[in-house]
Amino acid sequence: MSEQVLYLIACAAGPAEFVDEGVRQAQARGWDVRLILNPSAARWWEPRLAELEALTGHWVRSQHRLPGERDALPKASAMLVAALSCTSLNKWGAGIADTVALGLVSEGVHLGVPVAAMPYFNRAQGARPAGARNVADLRAQGVVFLDGPDGYESHPPKQGAPASFPWHRALDVVGDLVSPTP
Template sequence: MTRPVLYLIATAAGPTQHVDDGVRAAQAAGWDTCLLLTPTAATWWAESMVELESLTGHPVRHRYTLPGQSGGLPKADAILVAPLTTTSACKWAAGLTDTVALGIPAEAVHLGVPVVAAPFWSTALGAQPAVGRAVETLREQGVRVVFTEGEPHLPKQGAASKFGWSQALDEVERAVGAGR
């Protein structure tokens, strides 16, 4: 029996330093986990990309492929965008899909793939009016935006190593269950 496929998409927020923990949590929950990173997040893991590919068993995507090229990933049954930054939330909600990490979930939610986003940002950044509008726009499109325990956090108080991977994955399970 094949395991369902989860795309874990990480943007350049503190918990991405621990995205391997997120991959392991998803695998423990029974997901065949594919990892996609924003270009900035990919630079954080540049020296350990082989380790991430070994962990997932798939290429780690961080840029678009050329026309006609395969990205090398199986079709996603669900997508978790975590951690999500305010910048990526605003770009995604505005339809700006200049990175594969934003283009894939932006399209997938309109193709019926369950998409969950788990933000990691400070209350100061989250107070920007565009951020609240972006969250509402994403929810209107069908994205399940879930703030895990401790989020949003006070400025300079984010606990990146304690990000709520399990809580975010629980929401993915609920989203997949609702789609059946």
């Protein structure tokens, strides 16, 4: 899988603090990881952004490129949005692509790129009706949404454990999307 390019897209949800672990696990599986952070997640990493760039060997993208700038991103073999925040879920599901992170996946799924998303938010946030509608809309568009026992099960408010986010589950699914098992 060494030629496979994975866009790992992290939103401002707790596991974004540990996205380096997601990168390492993806690289161990042979992915060339291109890391895209939404602007809030990029702020969390701002003092240590050079660490992520050294880890991936690539520029970490968090803003739209300027007109006339060359696009530094190669074509994606797959995209993984992890961890997906409740806010980004609802914006994405409503068709609001106001960040490069949401713009890439909004477009990618309709260009035939396999897209998976694993959420990270608490049960109170997940109980809002908009969330269920947006998950259904994204699934109808072909996004593999990894919630529940096979993905991430929402935690009680104020009881999340972002350091133990199940990156391996999401990466298993993404691997199957590009190399389906018989």
